[in-house]
Amino acid sequence: MYRIDPARADLAREYKARPSGPHSAELQKLLLILRWGSARGKTVILSSKSESQWRLAKFGPKRGTPMQEYGPTYKSATEASWACFRARWLETTGHDCPVE
Amino acid sequence: MAERLLAYADRISAAPGERVEIKVSAPEGGEYNAKLVRLICGDDSPHGPGFKAEDIKSPIAKSYPARLQPIHAGSHIEFRKGGPQLAGSFTFIAMVWPTLPLKGAPQAIMGNFDAANRSGCSLTVDGSGRLAAQLGDSPLLHLDKPLLDRHWYLVSLAFDASAGTITLRQRVLNHRGPGNAVSEAARRLEPPVAEIARTGAGVGGPFRIAAWSAGEQTGAHYNGKIDSPAVIGRALDAEAIEKLGLDAKAARTASGVLAAWDFGRGISGIAIEDASGNGHDGRIVNLPARAMKGWNWDGSEYDWTKAPDQYAAIHFHDDDLYDCGWETDFSWDVPKDLKSGVYCVQLSQKGKTDAYEEFVPICVRPGPGQKRKALALLIPSASYWAYANHQMPSSWTFNETSMGVFETMTEADRYLEEHVGFGLSTYDLHSDGSGVCYSSSLRPVLNMRPKSHLWQFNADTHITDWLEAQKLDYDVITDDDLEREGLDLLKDYRCVLTGTHPEYYTLKMLDAVQGFTDLGGRLVYLGANGFYWRIAYHPELPGVIEHRRAEDGMRGWISEGGEYYMSFTGELGGLWRRMDRAPQIVCGAGFTAQGFDSASHYLRRPESFDPRAAFIFEGVGKDEVIGDFGIVGGGAAGWEIDRADTALGTPRHALIVAEATEFSAAYHWVKEEFNHTHSAIDGDTCPMIRCDMVFFETPKGGAVFSTSSISWAGALSHNGYDNNVSRITANVVKRFIDPKPFEL
Numbered sequence: 025m026y027r028i029d030p031a032r033a034d035l036a037r038e039y040k041a042r043p044s045g046p047h048s049a050e051l052q053k054l055l056l057i058l059r060w061g062s063a064r065g066k067t068v069i070l071s072s073k074s075e076s077q078w079r080l081a082k083f084g085p086k087r088g089t090p091m092q093e094y095g096p097t098y099k100s101a102t103e104a105s106w107a108c109f110r111a112r113w114l115e116t117t118g119h120d121c122p123v124e
Numbered sequence: 125m126a127e128r129l130l131a132y133a134d135r136i137s138a139a140p141g142e143r144v145e146i147k148v149s150a151p152e153g154g155e156y157n158a159k160l161v162r163l164i165c166g167d168d169s170p171h172g173p174g175f176k177a178e179d180i181k182s183p184i185a186k187s188y189p190a191r192l193q194p195i196h197a198g199s200h201i202e203f204r205k206g207g208p209q210l211a212g213s214f215t216f217i218a219m220v221w222p223t224l225p226l227k228g229a230p231q232a233i234m235g236n237f238d239a240a241n242r243s244g245c246s247l248t249v250d251g252s253g254r255l256a257a258q259l260g261d262s263p264l265l266h267l268d269k270p271l272l273d274r275h276w277y278l279v280s281l282a283f284d285a286s287a288g289t290i291t292l293r294q295r296v297l298n299h300r301g302p303g304n305a306v307s308e309a310a311r312r313l314e315p316p317v318a319e320i321a322r323t324g325a326g327v328g329g330p331f332r333i334a335a336w337s338a339g340e341q342t343g344a345h346y347n348g349k350i351d352s353p354a355v356i357g358r359a360l361d362a363e364a365i366e367k368l369g370l371d372a373k374a375a376r377t378a379s380g381v382l383a384a385w386d387f388g389r390g391i392s393g394i395a396i397e398d399a400s401g402n403g404h405d406g407r408i409v410n411l412p413a414r415a416m417k418g419w420n421w422d423g424s425e426y427d428w429t430k431a432p433d434q435y436a437a438i439h440f441h442d443d444d445l446y447d448c449g450w451e452t453d454f455s456w457d458v459p460k461d462l463k464s465g466v467y468c469v470q471l472s473q474k475g476k477t478d479a480y481e482e483f484v485p486i487c488v489r490p491g492p493g494q495k496r497k498a499l500a501l502l503i504p505s506a507s508y509w510a511y512a513n514h515q516m517p518s519s520w521t522f523n524e525t526s527m528g529v530f531e532t533m534t535e536a537d538r539y540l541e542e543h544v545g546f547g548l549s550t551y552d553l554h555s556d557g558s559g560v561c562y563s564s565s566l567r568p569v570l571n572m573r574p575k576s577h578l579w580q581f582n583a584d585t586h587i588t589d590w591l592e593a594q595k596l597d598y599d600v601i602t603d604d605d606l607e608r609e610g611l612d613l614l615k616d617y618r619c620v621l622t623g624t625h626p627e628y629y630t631l632k633m634l635d636a637v638q639g640f641t642d643l644g645g646r647l648v649y650l651g652a653n654g655f656y657w658r659i660a661y662h663p664e665l666p667g668v669i670e671h672r673r674a675e676d677g678m679r680g681w682i683s684e685g686g687e688y689y690m691s692f693t694g695e696l697g698g699l700w701r702r703m704d705r706a707p708q709i710v711c712g713a714g715f716t717a718q719g720f721d722s723a724s725h726y727l728r729r730p731e732s733f734d735p736r737a738a739f740i741f742e743g744v745g746k747d748e749v750i751g752d753f754g755i756v757g758g759g760a761a762g763w764e765i766d767r768a769d770t771a772l773g774t775p776r777h778a779l780i781v782a783e784a785t786e787f788s789a790a791y792h793w794v795k796e797e798f799n800h801t802h803s804a805i806d807g808d809t810c811p812m813i814r815c816d817m818v819f820f821e822t823p824k825g826g827a828v829f830s831t832s833s834i835s836w837a838g839a840l841s842h843n844g845y846d847n848n849v850s851r852i853t854a855n856v857v858k859r860f861i862d863p864k865p866f867e868l
Contacts (some may be wrong), residue, residue, distance in 0.1 A: 045528075045721050046788045059524035063517055068531035070538060076170060081533070087518060087555065091533075101532070102454035108530040 026053040030119035036109070037123050043105040058112040067111035069104045078104030080111060127151035128539055129473050129480035130568040132448065134290030135667070136505050137602040139491035146469055146484060147450035149568075150190030156473035156480075158454065159185040163466045163485070165589035166574025166582045168389050172755050173841040175575060175588050177468065184456050190473060193451065195567070196445045197545040198345030199386075199412035201445035207331025208382035210236055214358040215282040216247045217369050219297075219419040221349035221437065223556035225253030225271040231346040231442075232258075232280065232336040234353050236328035240339035243330020247281040247292075248336075248344065252844035255294045255307070257281050258336075260327075267292055267307040273348075273556075276419040278369040288313045293362060297419060308362070331355075331404075333385070334412065334440040342409075345442035347556040348798040351418040352436055372436070376400045388436030391415050391428060391691050392663060411562045411668065413439040417684065426686050429694040438565075441554040445547030446668060447480035447566040456486070464490050464599040466503070466588055467486035468574065483573045485581065487600045498618040498861040499598040501587060504626035505565075506603035506633070506659060508580050509669050512569040513540055514549035518864035520680060528721040528790030534577050536570040546570070550671040551680035559681030559689075565667035578756055578838065584623040586755070586837040587650060588832050593845045594854055606633045607661050614640040617859035622711075624651040624837050625764065628659045628671065634700065638710055644824035646860035650853070652815075652834045653715040653764040655707040658700050660692040672697025676796040679720070699796060701772060709773030712818035713832040716767035719807060723762020723835040724784040725752035726817055732781035737819050739859045740781060740829070744848050751781055751849045756838030759784075760849045765791075765815035766832035777868075778820035784833070785814045825865025829856045 035051050047055065064083040070093060071078050078098040081091045098104040113121040134145040150156050161177035168175040193508050216234050224231070228251050235246030235258070242261045253270035255277075271277060276297040283290050291310040299305035322549040324540045329337030333353055334346040352372040357380040362369070368375040376384040376399045383404040389397045390413045410413075415428040418437040428435035456469065469484040487503050490496055517531045518541055524531055533541070540546055547567050548560040572581040591598050598621075605613050610632050614620055620640060623838040626649075629637075634655060641647050673679040674688035676701045690697045700706060707714035727749065732741055744750065751760020761784030768774040785806030797812065798805065807813045818830040831853075839849040 045790065049789075051428065052789050056525055057526075059530065062521045063524060063531045068533060069516065070533050070535075072535050078532075083518060087515070087541060090542055091538055104532075105530060112530070 026057060028054055028057055028117050030113070030117040031122060033122040036113065036121050039109050040123060041108050043102055043109070058109070058116050066115055067108055069108050071101070080104070080107055129156060129471055129482040131471055131482045131484045132566065132568045133469070133484045134566070135604070136485065136565060137487045137489055137604050138458045139543070140458045140462055140494070142458050142490055144456045144458065144486055145452040146454055146456060147193065147448070148188070148453040148471060149193035150473055151192070151480060152190060152475040154190050154457070154473070156190045156471055157187050159470050160456070161468050161470050163468050163574055163585060163588065164592045166576070166585040167589070167755065168575045169577060169578065171753070173586070177423045177470070177574070178588065180467070184469065185456055188453055193448070195445065195448050195545045195548065196341060197410065197445040198335060198342060198442045199408065199410040199440045200342055200345060201333040201406045201408055203404055203406035205404070207236065207406065208355045208402070210245060210328065212285045213283055213357070214382070215280060215356045215358065215360040215365065216353070217248070217278070217280045217356065217365055218353035219276060219351040220279050221274060221419070222249055222271045222347065223273055223512055223558060224347035225249050225273055227251070227347065230256070230258070230344045232334065233346055233350060234333045235336065236331045237445055238329030238337040238339070239343050240329070240337065240566040245281070245283065246336050247279065249346065253429070255279055255292055257292050258292055258815050259283070259362050262313065265290055265292055265309060265311050266392040267294060267309050269307050269629070272296065273374065274400065276430070278366070280360070280365045280369070282359045282365070285759055287359070293365060346440050347442055347554070349416055349437040349439045351387065352385070355382040356380050357382045370641050387414070387438045388418070388432035388464065391432060391435065392693065394665070408438070410444040412441065412444055413561055413691070415689060417686045421643055421686055423686065427590055427689050427694070428691070429689070432644065439558065441556060441558070443544060443548060443555050445545065445567060446562070446564050446665070455504065457487055462488055464488050464497070466585070487602050489605055490599050490600045497597045497599045499596060499621065499857065500619070501591070501598050501600050502586065502606065502615070502618045502623070502626070503600060503602040504580070504623040505625070506607070506628040506630070506669055507626055508572045509563045509565050509582055510550045510628045510659070510671060511571060512549050512563050512565065513567070513571060514551045515540055516551055516680065518543070519552040526792070536576055540570060553681055558805045559673060559683065561672055562668055562670050580623070580625055581838060583625070583756065583834070586840055587621065587623065590837070590840040590845065590850065593841070596857065603633060606636055611636040611639045614645060615643065617645065618863065619646040619648060619857060620646045621857070622650055622654060624834050626651060626654040627656045627702065628669065629655050629657070630659055630661060631695065631763070634705060634710065637867055641710070641822040641826045641828055642824070644822070644826040646826055647711060648856055648860060649711040649828065649830040649832070650837055652766045652832050653718070655700060655710045656715055658695065658697055658703065660690045660695055662692045668706070670697070674698035675702060678715070678794055696735065701796065706772040707766070708769055711828055711830045712774045712778045712820055713766035713768050713830045714772055715794050716765060716797070717787065717791045717793050717807070717813040718764040719787060720757070720763055721790040723754060723757025723759030724786045724815070725759050726750040726761055726782040726784045726815065728782050729780055731779040734779055734794050736821070737779050737781050740819060740855050742855050743781055743851050744797060748848055750852065751836070751839045753842045753847065753848070754835055754839030755841070756835040760836050760839035761815040761833045762835035764834045766830065767812060767814055768816040768818050774818065775820045778818050780816045781819055782817040783814050787813050799850055803835040821866040821868045823868060827860060827866045829860070
């Protein structure tokens, strides 16, 4: 089983440079780990106003409960994807992403 | 999250002279405005062609009083005359298979309890998952052991009016765990029993199964299966309960029987028959799942039509919804001279703090006797219903690893997540984790709107946008029409265009499209993953489809073994390719892979230089890269892609004129194609992941052209519609509407 090394700034930088890919084999593994399982409980992205604004958010505990938005408003899907990547890195590894 | 203006129509397709009823729920009081528009393009995304609609003068364009119309989700059974009357002693008996016993709220199995005045009696699963008796105002009597989910139980509630006792009993069938299979509890009620219990003639509400009454509404909807419920008009002991519970036929003729329902009768319909002969017939509300395996299913028969007594269970869900049942706000009489097209009733309301907007799409088809254009766009409405209000981001545990992106929710996605009750899609799981096999159009469908996610309806407006830009005359027809009229709907057209993702087909629809091309019709398949799943429309109820995710395929959920046959028609559900009708037979290509990170481009193949295909590539250079641009993934080949395969039915004379092969590792080969797990299944490693552009001639001068890509239509508008995707499409459509026959 692939284990994420939270010090691997190189992989974070690779994602930041090209969030929609293509990705190296190792970054693909890392992303699969970050994305595995239900999104409930993890950070997701909300798009609004005809895909002109994005924010991070989390689902409520079950359907029918409010989603919780947090953090700044992003002006591109790329910025939001990078912010989501960093949030997932922390949620998955317990460590801050080494790249700002 | 802001509230929304919500609306739906009683149909998606209407001919001139027909009436469409519009039903609206407004978040604030006052008024809302309506107008009619002809929709050209619904894509208002930053990189799209922009929202384009043409105002149409109509008497419906005015203000209307705003009101909130509620939705009452949750399936159950109601009875015409209020069901059996409970007077004196009685016993409820049923086989149950609870699926969400730990819901945390009561779930009524059967009875006449009315929560509005707390009278009557209900056999219930309490908020802690325990079998319970709700008897009037008296404290709940419950068993100690919670019910196990997905286990069959024989359950009963016996009320002895003369002894003043109430007895609950459950026995788990096929008991394999520790302890006893049987739990039982009794309570003596202090006299006067009837007053305390508030039972007897004239009290309680209407008898219901899988819910209780809450005044005029229903509540405590049950999740799970119920099989062979019966009401006996005397208090039975354990021996009698066992005898009648295990022998439904004996229950129907038992001494004192008040009602004994057989859910194995009339499975395709909504009627529920009282097999006791006492006339307590009823009907299902909100389409719980029928043709479900019963407690006595022994695996000897998978086809419920051949063993209905083993399919006498109904699976109820607290989030089932068939018809919102809203009152009509206004009607639109389609003018006799209105040209065929995609129209929308556009609604708006200026609230105290928010401005609200809503669209109700209506496809206007040509009426009987009206002259057809040479060209028709076949709107894949059956596929719209399959995806209606889908909640994949929260239903699926594999959505991100399948899509290759982090979940990105639109405002509509978020609204559906935060507001239960809008009904689900055939991609979703019910609240109890079971798959959704029915999907209805009689509700606001938030993802079938302009200005929504570019998938299905809104992606298909890239085609209408292009047709308008090309100044091509076209009619608009829908799957709902195709299901009703069959080949007659198509036979007068020279050329039919599909939508971007015509995935769901009934037998009648598939026969019609195949018949059209066999009779000289020309088909332009502008999408991918088409003609894939077999579905059924309900034979009587309007606006609802059924889908069983049987056996194999790219499935959002998996049908339980033994539940592969559709309740609406008795047909086997699942993949058309498993029924010897692979998509390659219809359009030369069939679903081979999907990925949603980026789209690719096509390169011409040697076959494209065959004189038969010359018309397709007029104005396209021999080494020209085709479709390395587009709104949907940045290329014309992507999202879902199809492959030609003679083994699956691609005609031997078909030309694979171009192909796309450069796909990322986020693309995965469809699972029905590999019989054993292995690692070479992604875009980096699997040669089956390619997108084949196909052309072939059909009998009597017909032809088929397939782009085999969902992303194709998103590339049509690139560079002001001046690009090689647009050029190829125009070359094909113009040749296909030319009456000159193709030589086979």
